Amino acid sequence: MKINDSEKTARDPQGKARLSLQCNSIGEDTTTIRSLDWDRSRFDIEFGLRNGTTYNSFLIQGQKNALIDTSHQKFKADWLNELKKQIDPLLINYLIVSHTEPDHSGLIGDLLELNPNIEIHASKVAIKFLENQLHRSFKSQAVKSGDYLNLGTNKSTGIEHNIEFISAPNLHWPDTIFSFDHGTNILYTCDAFGMHYCSNDMYDLYPKNIESDFRFYYDCLMGPNSRSVIQALKRIGKLPSIETIAVGHGPILKNHLSLWLENYQKWSTQNNKGSKYVAVCYISQYGFCDQLSQAIAHGIGKAETQVQLVDIQGSDLQELSALIGEANAVVIPTWPSEPDADLQRSIGTILAALKKSQWVGAYDAYGKSDEPIDVVVNQLQSLGQKEAFQPLRVKKTPDGNIFQQFEEAGTDLGQILNRKENIIAIKNLDGELTKAMGRISGGLYVITASQKDGENKRRSAMIASWVSQASFEPPGLTVAVAKDRAIEALMQVGDRFVVNILKENNYQPLLRQFLKRFPPGADRFQGVEYFEDLAKGGPVLSDALAFLGCQVKQRLETSDHWIIYAVVEEGKVSDAEAKTAVHHRKVGSNY
Ligand SMILES: Cc1cc2nc3c(=O)[nH]c(=O)nc-3n(C[C@H](O)[C@H](O)[C@H](O)COP(=O)(O)O)c2cc1C
Structure with missing residues (x-):
């Protein structure tokens, strides 16, 4: 009815x-x-x-x-x-x-x-x-x-x-x-x-x-x-x-x-496959703790690492102690400078359960009465833990850039925990097969993406060679983007991005720039010349041979990459005579 x-x-x-x-x-x-x-x-x-x-x-x-x-x-x-x-x-x-x-x-x-x-x-x-x-x-x-x-x-x-x-x-x-x-x-x-x-x-x-x-x-x-x-x-x-x-x-x-x-x-x-997990602690209904912890957790999940969000106040003390003690890494927020007795007990339980072998990271909750993050970090350091990432400080109401920084810190932590397993997995690949796969070659590209977030712009970039034309009409292409790439968050269905096609004999400086290890949330474009608004989806690099402005239409999931299919909406070549930089490899177990 x-x-x-x-x-x-x-x-x-x-x-x-x-x-x-x-x-x-x-x-x-x-x-x-x-x-x-x-x-x-x-x-x-x-x-x-x-x-x-x-x-x-x-x-x-x-x-x-x-x-x-x-x-x-x-x-x-x-x-x-x-x-x-x-x-x-x-x-x-x-x-x-x-x-x-x-x-x-x-x-x-x-x-x-x-x-x-x-x-x-x-x-x-x-x-x-x-x-x-x-x-x-x-x-x-x-x-x-x-x-x-x-x-x-x-x-x-x-x-x-x-x-x-x-x-x-x-x-x-x-x-x-x-x-x-x-x-x-x-x-x-x-x-x-x-x-x-x-x-x-x-x-x-x-x-x-x-x-x-x-x-x-x-x-x-x-x-x-x-x-x-x-x-x-x-x-x-x-x-x-x-x-x-x-x-x-x-x-x-x-x-x-x-x-x-x-x-x-x-x-x-x-998500439950691996045995290692990160306990990301938060205090519900305190400042921005809930959302900030989720951004870190989301970043950790992108690196195929298990994560367990732990509500500091809502968990019973025994459960809390077990969750912290068994984790491979623990992420802790700043807490109110005058916690009530219950919260004080929970924080005491967490600190007591920490082990020296664990990675530990701290973040600002941006509550009104946060204990300064340095106090929290000092307490953690005195316990002898390994630092998972630089303390995540928040000095204003969190915006998209801060959430991006938190997500990237989470991804970095997930990657640290998985590093050994990933190396072993790659070593175990069939040698002949990977050599044969290595004969697949591609071009060299810089993918850029930017999105407005109120007054701010969130943007990111990555070097890619797994780019391929995928349709004539409408003109479309695919890009294979590793699940733990920072830029992946900006390449959801409906989002726009730009493929900057690099020039033969003139790509090394751009390669060096975009392959740097950037700290979480860093501006990847610092020192690079680009046009901000030439294309809709992201910066166009001044040294690119051509650019393609694309919109994401579909995402296909593989074990470790998202295959992003996008329709090309605009494009221009800056030098009609030049050729695209080509990337030859020896093995298929690397880009
Ligand atoms: C030659 C070359 C080609 C690459 N191609 C791709 C690619 O097609 N897809 C991808 O996800 N990563 C690719 N990468 C890796 C990323 O560009 C690189 O690790 C990334 O910039 C690091 O960014 P992140 O901090 O977001 O992980 C390539 C790397 C190199 C050196």
Whole structure:
């Protein structure tokens, strides 16, 4: 039954961002209110959102009524109006809070103003967070795996809505809980299985349109918690057949459920292959700690190294000690200069669990009362650990460049841990085969990419020879980009980049420049002559023989590279007589 499909456009105060609401039935007695944020360009970590996002909330009407999650504050007036159209707020008995991230919990206070009797069902940690967030008293019930909330039977449909809770910590917040309605077989997962994708399509009609956003979201938010993903998949595997996954971001999943579930299983299992892992500690709801830790974790994951995000406050001390003690490297944030007793105990546990053989890195959380990072670093140094990377200092509100720096520091750390294994793996390759592969030759190119991030520009570059024309019409090419390349983050579907074609007899200085070992976040273009705006996707090097401006259309995953297929939108040759630099190799086990 279709209830209502309103398409209202509410301009923000500057008249820029497009916000709208979509309200629809997704099952018997079940309605979604989707807040469509068409132009949101920044979310967590380095997310350069290409397709906006949505915040989905759900209303289930049995004998009693429950709402699952609210919306972002920016939708306040419209969302509350839409909710009132669907139900008198005084008739809402329960609010199920999947987790307390502000984009889903931003209107809880406003909802309680309308009906202070609503009882909140959430994980124990979430209720604790809400007590700090809401500054008001509210009725609550802490729930965990195996607990139920029975809404009773809807009189008109005769369906009983019995909600089962499933703990899913760290997906992606420590306080996350899933809910499963046995009346409709709808599983509510909020961040898990979501994607930042805004469109009028309610459902996952065309996987081709959304799979790259689904993957990117997984890599950024779920990949660093792949152990927790596997746990959650086991738990939901025990449920009766799931018909719909009602996610908190993006289209509701209904038409290709096995594809989405199998992908999560596959990607999480792949991530669990190696035995080495980095414990990236963070303090939830403190400064920018959560997002900054995710950027580091995402960078570590790019280097095919396992990572475990560790919520310092939410973990019990024994578990914390084991997670730190067994890690190969540990990343620690600055903490409040006057931590409460619980936090103090947790920090003490971490410091006591550290071992000399471990690599350790420190980063600023950019909270209001951070302990200076030097104090943290000194404490770590006095314990005799190896420094994983230079302390990551943050002196202003983190922007895209800072997230890029954190991600690159994570990748460098992952590479350090994997170095030995990679060398052994290369040595074990079949000699004759690699010699034969080495007879494949290519040209020499510098790939450049830049993206606007508010006032700033994020940009990167790399030397490439695995570039090949891939189509005539439209003109297209592929570039094979190693998964742990810094520039990879700027080459998602829809992004633009530039292929600078190097000139025979005049490529050495550029090769030297771009093959330097750059510290995380360094400007790779320092000392190089280039045209900033000649092409759309990135700098054009003055010494290039030609350039091609490209837009990414598809990404194909191999074991260690992304094959990026891009359509060439523009191009120019600077010297009609010169030839392209050619790269000959001896073995195929190197570029
Ligand atoms: C001749 C040559 C060709 C290369 N071609 C590629 C390539 O096609 N794809 C790739 O991912 N890396 C390639 N590399 C490696 C990267 O250019 C290089 O390691 C990179 O600039 C380091 O950047 P990073 O800090 O992002 O890892 C090549 C290196 C050389 C020396």
